[in-house]
Amino acid sequence: MLELKNISKQYGTRRALDNVSITLTNGIYGLLGPNGAGKSTLMNIITGNLRPSSGKVLWDGKCVQDMGAAYRSLLGYAPQQQGLYDTFTGIRFLSYMAALKGIPKKEQKQEIRRVLDYVNLTEKARQPIGSYSGGMKQRILVAQAILGNPRLIILDEPTAGLDPRERVRIRENIRNISGDKIILVSTHVVSDIESIASEIILLRNGQIINHDTVSALCRKYREAENLEQVYLQVFGEEDEHDSAYPI
Ligand SMILES: Nc1ncnc2c1ncn2[C@@H]1O[C@H](COP(=O)(O)OP(=O)(O)OP(=O)(O)O)[C@@H](O)[C@H]1O
Ligand SMILES: [Mg+2]
Numbered sequence: 001m002l003e004l005k006n007i008s009k010q011y012g013t014r015r016a017l018d019n020v021s022i023t024l025t026n027g028i029y030g031l032l033g034p035n036g037a038g039k040s041t042l043m044n045i046i047t048g049n050l051r052p053s054s055g056k057v058l059w060d061g062k063c064v065q066d067m068g069a070a071y072r073s074l075l076g077y078a079p080q081q082q083g084l085y086d087t088f089t090g091i092r093f094l095s096y097m098a099a100l101k102g103i104p105k106k107e108q109k110q111e112i113r114r115v116l117d118y119v120n121l122t123e124k125a126r127q128p129i130g131s132y133s134g135g136m137k138q139r140i141l142v143a144q145a146i147l148g149n150p151r152l153i154i155l156d157e158p159t160a161g162l163d164p165r166e167r168v169r170i171r172e173n174i175r176n177i178s179g180d181k182i183i184l185v186s187t188h189v190v191s192d193i194e195s196i197a198s199e200i201i202l203l204r205n206g207q208i209i210n211h212d213t214v215s216a217l218c219r220k221y222r223e224a225e226n227l228e229q230v231y232l233q234v235f236g237e238e239d240e241h242d243s244a245y246p247i
Helices: 039-046 090-100 105-118 134-145 164-177 214-220 227-235
Strands: 002-011 014-024 027-032 054-059 075-078 152-156 182-186 199-204 207-212
Touching (some): 002 039, 014 207, 027 039, 039 152, 090 105, 090 134, 199 214, 199 227, 207 214
Parallel strands (some): 027 182, 152 182
Antiparallel strands (some): 002 014
């Protein structure tokens, strides 16, 4: 169980997250919100890459900052920004990430094979990442996030830039890995998560304005027949500008 307790994040005078509290249990969570809503900031705080200005992240009741390596070994994260090693081959990059995650050496080979197959990159595995297309780079980021079968998986816009076939493939794969895991996925493409999310979290101006199942949200927002219509009712007027506001 992952608990966020009163998380706020201030960048200078800009408040990117404002008192966010939510508890996630096993399932797939879709994180929706316009550019600048605070999705990546929230994910970076959950993964421990950023410290909140105030508030706490707890895993099964324990503060994740105190858990250190034990927390990192149960966490998989695919960041939005690609910071990949262009001269590494796919296999070398995944071996490096597997070592960082502390996956035992004798399990690494099989695990790398599994995740390459998962994102459909087996054929590219021996080529340098610099030669990959944008969508392939995106997919190898997803592959490293699921190395070692982590219990908490954070995917920041995993389908950005993917062609429709690979987008569907990633979506179905996410559906298939759920179960005894918490998976948090941000996206701007509502159809990526509408059919797979157990819950949708709507983030606006650094605040969670609602979180519920797709069908419950459709009931709450009158006349919404699907999640896209919920999104447009909630965010329709905001998408043309950065929603962040100075305090
Ligand atoms: N390192 C930083 N320094 C200053 N401000 C930042 C920094 N990172 C993010 N912000 C600001 O915090 C707010 C939230 O940004 P964040 O990247 O979390 O949004 P997002 O929901 O992930 O947006 P997108 O959909 O564009 O990825 C924005 O106003 C952004 O300008
Ligand atoms: Mg982002």
